[in-house]
Structures are given as structure tokens and as C-alpha cells.
Amino acid sequence: METGEKINILYVDDEENNLFSFKASFRLKYNVFTALNGPDAMDIISKNEIHIIITDQRMPGMTGVEFLEKVIELDPSPMRILLTGYTDMTAVVDAINKGKVFHYLNKPWTESEIDGIISKAFQIYLNKKEIIEQNSRLELSNEQLEFLLRQKLLS
Template sequence: MEEPKIKVLYIDDEVNNLSAFKANFRKLYDIYTAESASEGRKILESVDVEIIITDQRMPEMTGVEFLESIIKEFPNPIRILLTGYTDMQALIDAVNKGQIYRYINKPWNEEELKMFINQAHELYTLRKENEDLTKELLKVNNQLEFMIRQKLLS
């Protein structure tokens, strides 16, 4: 059985960048694109995206502001910030507020970006497995506590 493709959301106000990204990566990943943060949020509400890549400089809100705004509602996707500018404050905010995994400069190197997406997906998968194992462990722990109480009461 073929593995399902990684679901990647790319947000950028530059349509040419969205088209280039989709053309380069559509065979490898399920690509969703958005021209704005609000469009990106709508996609997140309907698709279980694993990786979010967003441009930093957009008119509606910055990439960091967008990533920060979705953390509570969508905590699981791994976040990558893409920018054509070297802005140290944006980098600091991205790490501290947007919880980004990677900061990548434009124009991106296709092989490098592919490697980062695959590494981000590995992290996503490990976090999901950890979350599932923790739930299972709590369930077993509760069952064990119940059995011990029953023994003590009898």
C-alpha cells in the first residue's frame, strides 16, 4: 500500500511563488496554497495539514503573527518560515512566538526545502506517535489503578 502524501500548506501573497512551489513539489506532497493568512486559516479548518510554510512579509499579517495566532487551535503542524529578508527580529519572534521549526531564505533551494519538509514530517510523526503512546499509557495506568483498588478493597 502506498504511503499517503505529506500535506503541506504554503502561504504567500506572491502568486508566482505559490505556482512555483506547487509545480516543484506537487508530485511529492499534497500541496495546499493560500494567498493570505485568512485563506490559510480556512484551509487549516478543513484539512489536517502536517507542515505549514509561510512567507514572513504579507500585507494582512506577517508569517510570525499568523503562526502565533493558530498555535492554540492548530498545535500539531510543523511550522517553517520563509523570507527574502534577513530580519533578526522576525527570526527571534518566529522562534519565540511562532514556534517555528525552520527559517528558510528566499529564493529556496529545491533539494534543501524538500529535505526540510521531510525532516519536519519526521518530527510531526514522532510527536503524533508520542501523543498516542502517552494516551495509551494513561489508559493502562488508570486500568491498573482500578485493579489495585479492587484488590485492596476485597
């Protein structure tokens, strides 16, 4: 990412007031995308490079964990944060095992709390991206070395 570029965050919640509140709090610091449901969010993900996804757990039609499972199939790179207003151990376990969430957060959140989590999540996102790029360069070098070795063996 270029220095000075904003982090792209997708916030998914079926309560429109929560979307407005999040966007009002963070629109100056981040590029904030919002969606009222999973299908709309998936559309946003398919058209934009999203770095961090924050989703509510309890939504009609598809839970936050179910949504995050679908996200992983489409693009596993965004960091995932699950919000809930309820303490549900099954949701926590599913979030970790199925949705591979970075952080589980209870509602109501505070601006400073969620901002700190976003910062940590983005650092991990950048580290993951760097590791993937390094692996890609190593694979290319390995292929080149194998080619040279085959050439040497054939001659």
C-alpha cells in the first residue's frame, strides 16, 4: 500500500443506525464501506480491495459467521472482526473456527477500542501480504533454479 492511503473497511450490520454511527466516527480516517446484509457486502468485496471486515453476528438471513465463511471463499485476505450484542459461546467458537476472525468484540463498542483493533488488524494484514509476496518471489526463484539444473543435467 502507498504511504498515506487509507485503510478500506467494510462494516456490515442490519441496523442502519449502527452503520451511520460507524461511518460518522471513522469516515475521515478510513475509507468506510457499509452494507445492511451479507449479499450486499459480498458485492462490495468483489468490487473493492477490502482490508478489514467488521460484521455483526446476529443478522436476518445470514449470521456474521456464515457471512465470514463466504468471504473466505471469495477473498481470504481481509482481516475479520465479529461484533455481537450477545454473549454466545457457540458464536465465539464458530467465529474462530469457521470465520477465522481476528477479534471478537462486544457491542456497544467505543471509538478508541475499535480504532485500536483496526490498527492491529491492519498491521497483521500488511505482514500477511508481505509474506505472500516473499513466498511468490521464492517460488519464482525456485522454478528458475530447477530450470537451470535441468538444462545442466541435459547437456
